[in-house]
Amino acid sequence: xxxxxxxxxxxxxxxxxxLFHLENFLAVIDDTPAEIEIEGKxxxxxxxxxxxxxxxxxxxxxxxxxxxxxKIQTNLWFLLELLRKKFEESISSxxxxxxxxxxxxxxxxx
Numbered sequence: 731x732x733x734x735x736x737x738x739x740x741x742x743x744x745x746x747x748x749l750f751h752l753e754n755f756l757a758v759i760d761d762t763p764a765e766i767e768i769e770g771k772x773x774x775x776x777x778x779x780x781x782x783x784x785x786x787x788x789x790x791x792x793x794x795x796x797x798x799x800x801k802i803q804t805n806l807w808f809l810l811e812l813l814r815k816k817f818e819e820s821i822s823s824x825x826x827x828x829x830x831x832x833x834x835x836x837x838x839x840x
Contacts, residue, residue: 731756731804733766733785736797745776745788748797752783758804767801768793777804 733750740747758764762777766787773793778786787802 731802732799733802734799736793736800738793738795739786741792742788745790746792747778747786747788748793750785750787750797750800750802752780752785755783756780756785756802756804762804764802764804766793767803768797768799775802777802 732753734753736748736750738746739749756777758777758780760777760779764775764777764787765772766775766789767773773789773791775787775789778788780786785802
């Protein structure tokens, strides 16, 4: 997605926060990992927030005070990884709760 008129907002905990204007609406959740491409160079970043046609990103690299134009590509695969972890957590927590009932119904407890 093309973004433009980027400007440096602040530095927080070693991250550089920038505000960009969006070409189109961006539907992502906060803290989504992404990449920003500026003049052919790619940098890892994170979507901090999206409000209307503005997006705040955080990057470990200082991109300067202003960025005229860039491209942002979100990495939505992280949602699948998060879902997998939550599923595995739920399986382990649920299976422990049913061990006693499994023993009872299998005739191992009298």
